[in-house]
Each structure stands twice: as C-alpha cells, then as structure tokens.
Amino acid sequence: MTPLMKQYNEIKKKFPNSIVLFKVGDFYEIFGKDAIKCSKVLNIVLTKRHKNSSIELAGFPHHSINNYLPKLIKAGFKIAICDELEKKENKVILKRGVTEIITPGVVTNSEVLDAKKNNFLGAIYYKKNSQIIGISFLDISTGEFLVGEGCQNYINQIINKLLPKEIIYPKKKKKYIKYILNNKIQLQSLEDCFFSFNSSYKNLIQHFKTNSLKGFNIQKLFLGITSAGAILDYVCNICNYKIPHINSIKRIDLEKYLNIENFSFENLEILTSKNEDAVTLLKILDFTYTPMGSRLINKWLRFPLKNIKQIKSRQKILSEFLKNNKIVKQIRKKLKTISDLERLTSKIVNLKATPYDLLILKNTLKNIIDIKGILLDSNSKSLKKLGNKIIKCNKIYRVLEKVLFADAPKNRNKGNVIKPGISKELDKLRNVVTNSENTILKICERERKDTGIKNIKINYNNIFGYYIEIKKTIKRKRKIPKKWKRKQILANVERYITEELKNYELKINLAKENIRKIENNILENITKLLLENLYNNQHNSKLIAKIDVILSLVRCAQKYNYICPKLNKSFNIYIKGGRHPVIDFKINSNSNELTYVSNDIFLKREKKQIFIITGPNMAGKSAILRQTAIIILMAQLGSYIPAKYAEIGIIEQIFIRVGASDNISIGESTFMREMNETASILNNISERSLILLDEIGRGTSTYDGISIAWAIIEFLHNHPKKPFLLFATHYHELNNMRNYYKRIRNLSISFQKIKNTLIYTRKLLPYGCQNSYGINVAKLAGIPNIIIKRANKIFLFFEKLKTFETRKIYINYKIIKKFFCKLKLNKLTLDSSITILKKIKLFFKTQ
Structure with a gap:
C-alpha cells in the first residue's frame, strides 16, 4: 500500500457512494471497482496500478474532464472531484481534498444539462404519524428555489410537475419515502441531523439576510422549511457550491393554478407521449429561441393560471405584439443570439465562467439593451x-466591450483575453513576449550563418522548451558548435539546446506567467462587478423568457389561425368551431386536401351540465374530449386558441380518463387502473371541474359496465357541485338517461354509411x-372477409335475440301487472294465498 493509495482510500471512505476522480499530475485517476464501472461508461482503457498490482486503474487527462464528466452524470453516478491542494515542490505526497461533488441534481455543466428543462434537486421530510409532508426544490443552475407542504397526493403532483433529477431524504425514513414516491427518481439519503427545523430556519435567514421568513410567506411551513434548509446545507457544505444567486424562495401553491391530475396530464399528451413519434402540445406551441424561454413555456404548460387578471395581462401583451409585426420581427432577430443568461449567472457565481462565457454574456447584454430600446420606441x-x-445593463456591457477581445478563448489560461490599453504593465509584458519571439528568429538566422547549416529550425515543446533541430548527417555533425548541448536523437533529426535559448525561454515564460496573472486579476474584477449585478441579470433573464414565450404564442396564433378567448367567472363553456391543435x-x-372538421361545445351548469357522446368507432369521440380540455388549458395559459369564438368560465380542475393500459408492475389490470383513476376523479370534485370520461366500464362485462357508467353519470348529475361532464361511450342504453335527468344531453358524431362502408363526417x-x-x-382494418360475413350474421342473431327477450319481458310484465291489479287482498285466505303463489311459480317455470 503506497502513500498515494493510502491517501486515496482515506478520501474514498469519506465518500463511499461516489466515484472519486483522484488528481495525479496531469490526470484524473480512478481505482478499484470504480475504475471498472467508469471504463465501461467512458470507453477508456482498464489497466492495473502496477504490473504486479491487483488494483484496477482507469483515467483520463485533467483537461478532458468536461468531455467525460457529462457521461458519468448521465449514467447516474455521484462524482467527487479530488484535486491537488498544493504545488509539488519536491514533496513525496501532495495534500489532496475533494473540492466539488457533482450529482444528477447538483450540476452546472452545460454539457450535462438539458437547456430546455430545469434541473431540480428535491428534498423531502415528514414527521411520524403526520399526514403532512414537507418538500423543497432547488435548481442551482437557474437559481430557482421552491418550497411547499401537503398530503401525499399534493407531493406526488408537484414531483410529477417539476420532475427533480434527485431527491434527498432522512436516512431513517427510507422505507416510507420510497413508498410515497413510487417512481424512478434517484434518491440520496442524508443523516437525520441535516433535517432540523431550528438549524434549517437559521440557515435560510442567514442566506437571505433577513430577520424572518415572513416576507416569503413560508413561515408556517415547518416541514417545508426543514427540507429547504437541508437542501442549502447539502449544496453548500457537502457539494461545495456557492449560491449567492439564489436570492428568493417561493411557496408552491397549487391553489393558484389549474389542477390537472398526473394521469390526466399524461392522457392529454401535453409535454410527452408514450408514442415515440407523437406530436405533443408543447411541440405545437414552442417557437422559443432562448433556453430560458423554452424552460418557461414548459412551466406555463405545467401550471396554467386560474386568475383572470393574470391571464388577461398575458393576452393583452400577446394582442399588442400581434398588432406590431415589425417589432415582433426585430425582437425575434435579437432573441436568436441571446444565450442562457440564467445559467451563465450560476457559472459566474461559482467562478467557472470562461472568457468565452463572458464574451457570450456581452453579446447577450447588447441584445437585451436593443430589445429594451425597441419596446420603448413602440406606440403601445x-x-x-x-x-x-427591463433593467439597464449598459454599464456591464460597456466594461465587457472595452476589456474583452472579440475572439476570447474558452480557457482563460491561454491568454490574449484582455484588449490592449487596459493595463500598461500587461501591454509591456506582451511587447516582451513579441520581441523575445522575434529575437528567437534572429538567433536562428545567426546560427545558420555561423554554422553554414541552412535548414536549422528552432522549435518549442513542453519538455525541452526552445531547442535547435537539424537533420542527422555526418557533414553537419562536424559543423556543430561546442556550445550546443545534444538533448535528443531521433530517427532523422537531432535536437540541441543552448544557454542563450534557455535564458530567452525563462524571460518569455516569466512574461507569459505575469500576463496570465494580470489578465486573471482583471477578469476577477469583472466577476466582482457581475456579482454586484446578479439580481439585474436574473430579473432581465425572466423578462426575456416571458417575451420569448409570448412571441412564440404570437407565432402560433398567426400560423394556425388562433383566436383570443374571452374568460369570465360564469359557469358556462361555449366553444364555437373548436379544433384539436395537434x-x-x-x-x-400533410399535402392532402383534408380539412379539420370543427365542432361546437356549449356546457351550461344549470341546463347542459352533462353530454353523453356516442358514435361509431374511429369517429372522433376521444378527440372531442381531448380537444375541449386542451382548448381550456391553452386559454388559461394566456394563449390564443384553435376556435372561431370562445367564452370560457374559469375551470379549476380538469380530469380526463381515456385509453386502456395495464400496470403489471403493481398488479393492476386495465379495469382496476380505470376504476382507480375514476375513483380519484369522483373523490376530488370542485364546482369548477371539467370531467372527461371515455368508455368507462368497458373493461368488464356489458351489464356491469353499463351499470357502473349509469351510476357514475347519475352521481355527477346529482352532485351538489354540478361539475361539467363529457362522457364518450358505446353503451347506447345510456342515451335513455336524458329522459330521466334534466341536465343531461345526448350528442353523436356524424357519419354516412354507403354500401357497408363508413364515411366519417365528424x-x-x-x-x-x-x-x-x-x-x-374491422373491415376497414383489413380483417378477412370471411370473418366479416360471419360477424354480421352473429350480430343479426343477437339483435333478434335482444328484441325477442325485450318483448318477452314486456309481455310477462303486462300479464303479471294485470293479475295483481285484479287481486283483492282483503278477501285472501291462507289457502287462497298458497294457491296464488303456486300459480305464479308455475308461470315463471314455463317461461
């Protein structure tokens, strides 16, 4: 066991669940089982520490870390970067320590992050025998910090909306946490001491530099505060990240937003679809140019509004942009070259911003200044x-414009970052380097003359520094001066060094080192200025994201012929000429001549609360259900909608149950899953709920299914909150419900039948x-004709049987009714009663 391996093992013990990237010279080395895992993921050579060693070794050059790190993070590994903390200076073993921990939920590397999505780290905390759970989310790459608490359903809803990459939790609560989460999110346990209300509260007020948390309206969220403090502790003290850009914490209040249950959100295919090639609503609406805009439209779709004032505010800006097409074009041109300002801020805070990043920031700030000017020059x-x-950022822009070269490198250590005229000392040192290099060329010319060797070259490498290179020939060897010292013999050339070259090399290297120091000092001063303006950049990035999203919705309205819906507080929904956007x-x-058949939906709480929709298979019943939900979601997003006209009373909840699928992993059949989701709907109704049910009851026998469907519709009709219901079904018996319930109406999808062929008019x-x-x-699908013919015969048989049974029951009913109406109960004796019962028994036996 060498001193180096002892040092590695001590560090590995402190971070047992992490892949330790151990800095040794110019390489990051990985040992043992970690090396085996990483060699497979990174596709790098797996070797041994020494020839006779049993310790596996893999590694890569330290300057390639940004190429390899994303692969390790995407593979789900937690990474501990262990760097050398001192210079060599003839020491046998250098002091080393973990300078950074990177996990899927704590990462700022742009190669790992999805520019269009947030990268949240979550924390969850609960107390025994309590139904309330505390939860918080932090995206260190954008500075968003959220906190909330509620029941298990609330927690699952938020997790499914925000999709954290990783969740931390108290070690002793492992079983319960896994039970309530019930998904594939990566979990990270921490010691229980991290989850203390007192220390969490203290952490938060110290970080935000406030006396209390009242200003954030979270002071009563005791469990939420505990989880939020744990996140801060984890990110700052364990992962070693700086987070001054996190300057606020927001309460997650689902009551402010249109609630769409997780299964309903999946059914509507808003952001994702189970079908690989499916077009989602996000793909239709997202014409954003900036990463911030992409993330914001994603968020708006997850959290549609309920507040009419906020919705109308978005509509107003959208309509103003629609009236000013010239301004729209000018701003779009600027948005195309705006970088991810939110995540750049995070890089600056953690001192990871390269000169190239600062150059990108400069160009971004210039475009923001231009956008501000365009908006201020408008007549609206x-x-x-x-x-x-938009906060003025001219000062920072002018500093960056004045200081940085237009082609600043990605690595600040390469130099040539700062323009001439910024530092007199820097300019002098650059002249030294330039003149010294010219001197090297003069030395080369002089040696050619003195030695008579015409093709002498003076080159440079990291091993020898400057050296003289000549071709290997006997004649030329005789002319080599004694002051030349041979350093290397190769196949065709020989390399020499001289004292003069060494002196010039020292002079140049010293000048270059001082240039790097001065440039780094200037960059540090720029970073300080940027840190002083963190809030301004974050504020502007949010506004640019909003402008980007609204211009995206403007483009949708123009391209797809959408209209502005009218929203109010009524209990009516009137959509004229509605279309499913996807x-x-x-x-x-498509290039064919098909046109979309639009339809009207008019729901009125006191008269037309429930619609039962019937029609042939493939006629478009499910599309009508989804179309209604999506139009309402888009309207409450603040977007224009695919319709000719719309007046919509604000909806608080949308529930949709469509499709059939098993959940075999937890033992649920199709019917059981259908009933579970339906139960969730029926138990969470509000007076502003829209319920969309597609073929409920089809997973069981016909009469069971009809009975369940009838009972559900009846329950919703008689419910005191009178939720809206669209019920698509193939149970035609349900059409009769209109005769018994005053707020039920029937609808069907039109079609034509020509020679046993259906033509859908929809x-x-x-x-x-x-x-x-x-x-x-079935015939349209290509089922063999022999089966179709046989199916038609069987269908006719069952239709006749059904008619016969119905008639038979009706006749029996009439006979029994006539019999009992003639019966005189006051004259019945025991004997006559027994005789009558025998007659009734005999009657039913003969039927």
Whole structure:
C-alpha cells in the first residue's frame, strides 16, 4: 500500500457512494471497482496500478474532464472531484481534498444539462404519524428555489410537475419515502441531523439576510422549511457550491393554478407521449429561441393560471405584439443570439465562467439593451411598460466591450483575453513576449550563418522548451558548435539546446506567467462587478423568457389561425368551431386536401351540465374530449386558441380518463387502473371541474359496465357541485338517461354509411347514436372477409335475440301487472294465498 493509495482510500471512505476522480499530475485517476464501472461508461482503457498490482486503474487527462464528466452524470453516478491542494515542490505526497461533488441534481455543466428543462434537486421530510409532508426544490443552475407542504397526493403532483433529477431524504425514513414516491427518481439519503427545523430556519435567514421568513410567506411551513434548509446545507457544505444567486424562495401553491391530475396530464399528451413519434402540445406551441424561454413555456404548460387578471395581462401583451409585426420581427432577430443568461449567472457565481462565457454574456447584454430600446420606441403602452421593466445593463456591457477581445478563448489560461490599453504593465509584458519571439528568429538566422547549416529550425515543446533541430548527417555533425548541448536523437533529426535559448525561454515564460496573472486579476474584477449585478441579470433573464414565450404564442396564433378567448367567472363553456391543435397541425402539415372538421361545445351548469357522446368507432369521440380540455388549458395559459369564438368560465380542475393500459408492475389490470383513476376523479370534485370520461366500464362485462357508467353519470348529475361532464361511450342504453335527468344531453358524431362502408363526417349532432359499427371498422382494418360475413350474421342473431327477450319481458310484465291489479287482498285466505303463489311459480317455470 503506497502513500498515494493510502491517501486515496482515506478520501474514498469519506465518500463511499461516489466515484472519486483522484488528481495525479496531469490526470484524473480512478481505482478499484470504480475504475471498472467508469471504463465501461467512458470507453477508456482498464489497466492495473502496477504490473504486479491487483488494483484496477482507469483515467483520463485533467483537461478532458468536461468531455467525460457529462457521461458519468448521465449514467447516474455521484462524482467527487479530488484535486491537488498544493504545488509539488519536491514533496513525496501532495495534500489532496475533494473540492466539488457533482450529482444528477447538483450540476452546472452545460454539457450535462438539458437547456430546455430545469434541473431540480428535491428534498423531502415528514414527521411520524403526520399526514403532512414537507418538500423543497432547488435548481442551482437557474437559481430557482421552491418550497411547499401537503398530503401525499399534493407531493406526488408537484414531483410529477417539476420532475427533480434527485431527491434527498432522512436516512431513517427510507422505507416510507420510497413508498410515497413510487417512481424512478434517484434518491440520496442524508443523516437525520441535516433535517432540523431550528438549524434549517437559521440557515435560510442567514442566506437571505433577513430577520424572518415572513416576507416569503413560508413561515408556517415547518416541514417545508426543514427540507429547504437541508437542501442549502447539502449544496453548500457537502457539494461545495456557492449560491449567492439564489436570492428568493417561493411557496408552491397549487391553489393558484389549474389542477390537472398526473394521469390526466399524461392522457392529454401535453409535454410527452408514450408514442415515440407523437406530436405533443408543447411541440405545437414552442417557437422559443432562448433556453430560458423554452424552460418557461414548459412551466406555463405545467401550471396554467386560474386568475383572470393574470391571464388577461398575458393576452393583452400577446394582442399588442400581434398588432406590431415589425417589432415582433426585430425582437425575434435579437432573441436568436441571446444565450442562457440564467445559467451563465450560476457559472459566474461559482467562478467557472470562461472568457468565452463572458464574451457570450456581452453579446447577450447588447441584445437585451436593443430589445429594451425597441419596446420603448413602440406606440403601445403595454409594450412600453414591458420595456421599462427591463433593467439597464449598459454599464456591464460597456466594461465587457472595452476589456474583452472579440475572439476570447474558452480557457482563460491561454491568454490574449484582455484588449490592449487596459493595463500598461500587461501591454509591456506582451511587447516582451513579441520581441523575445522575434529575437528567437534572429538567433536562428545567426546560427545558420555561423554554422553554414541552412535548414536549422528552432522549435518549442513542453519538455525541452526552445531547442535547435537539424537533420542527422555526418557533414553537419562536424559543423556543430561546442556550445550546443545534444538533448535528443531521433530517427532523422537531432535536437540541441543552448544557454542563450534557455535564458530567452525563462524571460518569455516569466512574461507569459505575469500576463496570465494580470489578465486573471482583471477578469476577477469583472466577476466582482457581475456579482454586484446578479439580481439585474436574473430579473432581465425572466423578462426575456416571458417575451420569448409570448412571441412564440404570437407565432402560433398567426400560423394556425388562433383566436383570443374571452374568460369570465360564469359557469358556462361555449366553444364555437373548436379544433384539436395537434390533429389540426397534422392535417395542415400533410399535402392532402383534408380539412379539420370543427365542432361546437356549449356546457351550461344549470341546463347542459352533462353530454353523453356516442358514435361509431374511429369517429372522433376521444378527440372531442381531448380537444375541449386542451382548448381550456391553452386559454388559461394566456394563449390564443384553435376556435372561431370562445367564452370560457374559469375551470379549476380538469380530469380526463381515456385509453386502456395495464400496470403489471403493481398488479393492476386495465379495469382496476380505470376504476382507480375514476375513483380519484369522483373523490376530488370542485364546482369548477371539467370531467372527461371515455368508455368507462368497458373493461368488464356489458351489464356491469353499463351499470357502473349509469351510476357514475347519475352521481355527477346529482352532485351538489354540478361539475361539467363529457362522457364518450358505446353503451347506447345510456342515451335513455336524458329522459330521466334534466341536465343531461345526448350528442353523436356524424357519419354516412354507403354500401357497408363508413364515411366519417365528424360533426357533432344533438342526438344519440344507436350503433357503434364495429364490424365496419374491422373491415376497414383489413380483417378477412370471411370473418366479416360471419360477424354480421352473429350480430343479426343477437339483435333478434335482444328484441325477442325485450318483448318477452314486456309481455310477462303486462300479464303479471294485470293479475295483481285484479287481486283483492282483503278477501285472501291462507289457502287462497298458497294457491296464488303456486300459480305464479308455475308461470315463471314455463317461461
């Protein structure tokens, strides 16, 4: 066991669950089992520490860390970077220590991060025998810090909306945490001492430099505060990150937003789809140019608004941009070259910003200044108001413009970052380097003359420094001066050094080292200035993101012919000429002559609360359900919508149950999952709920299914909160419900049947349909004709049988009714009663 390996093992003991990247000279080395894992992930050579060693070794050059680190993080590893903390200076073993810990939830490397998504680290905490759970989220790359607490359903909803890459939790609560999360998010346990309310509260007020947390409206979230303090402790003290850019913490209040349960969100295919090639609503709406804009539109879709004032504010800005197409074009041009200002700020804070990053920042600030000017020059009060909100960043821009070269390198140690005229000392040293290099050329010319060797070259490498190189020939060897000292013999050339070259090399290297120091000092002063303006950059990045998203919605409105919906507090939903945005997009994208058949939906709480929708298979019943939900979501997003006209009373909840799928991993059948999701809907209704149910009850026997569907519709009709319901079904018996319940209406999807072929015209009609025409659809799908013919015969048989059974029951009912109506109960004796019962028994036996 060498001193080096002893040192490694001591550090590995402190970080047992991390891959330790151990700096040895110019390499990061990995040992043992970690080396085996990393060699596979990184596709690098696996070797041994020594020939006779049993310790596996893998490694890569330290300057390549940004190439290899993303692969390790994406593979789910936790990385501990162990650097040399002192210079060599003839020491046998250098002092080393972990300078940074990188995990999937704590990372600022742009190669790892998805520019279009947040990268949240979560923390969760609960107390025994309490139904309330505290949770917090921190994205150190953007500075967003969120906290909340609630029941298990609340926690699952938030986790599914924010999708953290990693969640930390108290070690002793492992079983319960895994139970309540029930998903594949990476978990990281911490000692229970991290989760202390008192220390968490203290951490937070010290970080935000406040006397209390009242200003953030979170002072009563005891469990949430505990989890938030644990996150700060973990990021700062364990992972060694600086976080002054995190200057606020927000409460996650789901009551402010339109609630869409997780399964409903999945069913609507808003952000993702189970089908690989499916087009989601996000793909339709996202025309953003900046990474901040991409993340914000994602967030808006997850959290649609309920506040009419906020929605109308977004609509107002959108409409003003629509009126000023010239301004829109000018701003879009500027947005195209704006970089990720939020994540650049995080790099600056952690001193990881390169000169190239600062150059990008300079260009970004210039574009923000231009956008502010464009908005202020407009004739619109709303756009001028938006322009006034952008904080002036001219000072920082002028400093960066004055100091930085236009082609600043990505690595500050390469030099040539700072323009001439900024530092007199820097300019002198650069002249020394330039003149010294010229002197080297003069030395080369002189040696050629003195020795008579015409093709002498003077080159440079990191091993010898400056050296003279000549071709290996006998004649030339005789002319070599004694002052030349041979350093290396190669196949065709020989290399020599001289005292004169060594002196010039020292002079040049000293000048270059001093140049790097001066440039680094100037860059540090710039960084200090940027740190003083952190809030301004963060504020501007949020406004630019908002402008980017609204311009994206402007483009959608123009491209897809969307209109501005009217939102109010009524209990009515009127959508005229509504279209499903995704299907509409697909039809318009294809070169065929198909057009989307738009439809009207008019829901009125006191008159038309429930619609039962019937029609053939593939007619578009499910599309009508999804279309209604998506249009309402878009309206409450602040977007224009695919319709001719719309008046929408604010909706608080959207529930949609469509499709059939098993969840075998937890033993759920299709029907069981359907019932679980339906139960979740029925138990969480509010007076502003929109419920969309597609073929509920189809997973069991026909009469069971009809009974369940009937009972659900009846329950919702009689519910005191009177939620809106669209119910698509193939149970045609449910059409009869209109005769018994005053707020139920029937709808069906139009079609034409020509010679046993269905032609879908897809218009909603104000009456029910009595046949699903499943056999016709089977024929369209290519089912063999012999099966289709046989199916038609069987269908006719069952139709006759059904008619016969119905008639038989009706006749029996009439006979029994007539019999009992004639019966005189007051004249019955025991004997006559027994005789009558025998007759009834005999009657039913013969049926």
